[in-house]
Amino acid sequence: MKYPAVKNFIQGQFVDAENSDILNVISPVDGTHLSTVPMSTAASLDNAVSSAKAAFKFWGKTPIKERVQVFFKFKALLEKNKLELAKLVSEENGKTPDEGLAEIEKSIELTEFACSLPQLITGELLEVSKGIECRTEHVPLGVVASIVPFNFPSMVPCWTIPNAIALGNCMIIKPSEKVPLSIGRIAELLKEAGLPDGVLNVVHGNSAVVDAICDHPDIEAVSFVGSTKVAKIVYRRATQNYKRCLALGGAKNHLLVLPDAIPDMTAQNITASMSGCAGQRCMAASAMVAVGEVDHIIDKLCAEAKKMVAGQNLGAVINSESRERIENYIDEAEKMGAKILVDGRNTIVSGKEKGTYIGATIIDYVTPDMSVAKEEIFGPVISIMRTKTLDEAIAIENNNPYGNAASVFTQNGAAARYVIEHASAGMVGINVGVPVPREPFSFGGWNESRFGVGDITGKSSIEFWTKLKKSTTKWNPQAGVNWMS
Known part of the structure; x- marks a missing residue:
């Protein structure tokens, strides 16, 4: 001991x-x-x-x-x-x-x-x-x-x-x-x-x-x-x-990504949000809503996620029970037809074999009825849902029972303001993956x-x-x- x-x-x-x-x-x-x-x-x-x-x-x-x-x-x-x-x-x-x-x-x-x-x-x-x-x-x-x-x-x-x-x-x-x-x-x-x-x-x-x-x-x-x-x-x-x-x-924090978002900045911010603290924080990005054609950003997001190396710049989840629960979410989504773009299951860190690690995981073509879209996973996992319009994306965000945080990635000020006004969340970010207010602004x-x-x-x-x-x-x-x- x-x-x-x-x-x-x-x-x-x-x-x-x-x-x-x-x-x-x-x-x-x-x-x-x-x-x-x-x-x-x-x-x-x-x-x-x-x-x-x-x-x-x-x-x-x-x-x-x-x-x-x-x-x-x-x-x-x-x-x-x-x-x-x-x-x-x-x-x-x-x-x-x-x-x-x-x-x-x-x-x-x-x-x-x-x-x-x-x-x-x-x-x-x-x-x-x-x-x-x-x-x-x-x-x-x-x-x-x-x-x-x-x-x-x-x-x-x-x-x-x-x-x-x-x-x-x-x-x-x-x-x-x-x-x-x-x-x-x-x-x-x-x-x-x-x-x-x-x-x-x-x-x-x-x-x-x-x-x-x-x-x-x-x-x-x-x-x-x-x-x-x-x-x-x-x-x-x-x-x-x-x-x-x-x-x-x-929480189930939604990040809305519009086609005009800056690709590198967006990919880096989303990766940091979903994998920071191994995703074990109530402000982690857990669901991404791709509005329109944003495949070029998703490609960069996958490239950034692959840079997250368990045991180096990606920490462990709290215990083996948590790891098993998170991997079960990924398994279920895959069985229901979602596509695993980056797979962090079965991660073992050399020299730390008894550690409890999951690699960064990106799941695409998730539908709102899947567990990974609705429930808090509390791991380095993000689910991508696709919509044609911003209103459809906001409807998905509004329909989730939680309301901790939401973010939008765009260079359009009117669209950003629209999200601020319509997101059902206490903390909203514009081109910020983890919109935690700093003191003296309050958290809630x-x-x-x-x-x-x-x-x-x-x-x-x-x-x-x-x-x-x-x-x-x-x-x-x-x-x-x-x-x-």
Whole structure:
């Protein structure tokens, strides 16, 4: 075992889970046994919540200008340790080293945004009547929870930890049991940055811990990132217990390619979108809609995809079950009449035979009724559907139940604007394969890609992690009495 056994992090200390089973943590890169992770029980969650409740008594009253000083220091520690953190992400998730580093760079940017929060929540003050003032201020909720997935072991926790805690909350975070190592280092670095004990607590486990989080009476809000199936369950259970909940689900992102698109740029962008992070991201290109005659672009797309070499510039998928599921999608599409232009099945990397790899895969002549056209594959696979008109392409995009992202590749401004106005997606790109907004713009989709109100990052997150207090003040007795007072 390469690393020590993973433990929960409660009251500023790594502690054993109570009476729990353990799972092995295996690297998808080469099958190395990295560690073990505990499957905690509700008792561990209770301890974490008690720790967070005690910490909130002083952390929630600490001025925000003082709270964010922790995150200035945390940002510096992320920068200082980014190569180590990137290596850890790569080992436990399967990303390439460059992708691991990019994830830490994004974590740094997210933390930097949290440092700006004092300038964004200054509240409002107005004399609403003679001698009477009204004031608004954002106050923290209390103990909150964040349930995060395997595909971004550092970045997605940094979607929630910096903002929620800088805004005065104390947090319970439940990482994916598949990638439990990065969050331990994040907790250590936050403590080194000066975060008081109990403000952040980490509880490892499986669905039993998720259920306990949704049910716990002292947790005020829950954020979730994962599949749509589980997002619905978490949202329903949390809100039935009268909690705030923002649950981000899956995606089926459509890239519309018009004949006037710049061939090289389009092919490079689509390849990067569908194969980056081995396709294991909710912003990956999963479906391409070819509008009219674009075979010249598809040819270049195939050439670019063949440059993606598993184990070099193409990372692993998370485990063998995921690899088998993805290959089954490809098999089914082929049996239904689709044409495999680039085939990534049965990929084995020399020297990493126990790794779980799939090569970049392009499937042409897909019809909207096929599973590869409708369902989230979460692998380096893109399905091409063909239409004659832009309206037909938009109809395909609109008919999918998800709504995370859509992009169009064209040099026609009117066509681009038409897609922006008609795509049923929360994030739209023009000649951009991965239209992720950068801070301070927020991240969030529509339809079955998001359950709840608001977005999880950027300015929009302030409304989720705080509640608005309104106060009306009268100090001047000479102002008299009117309907206002």
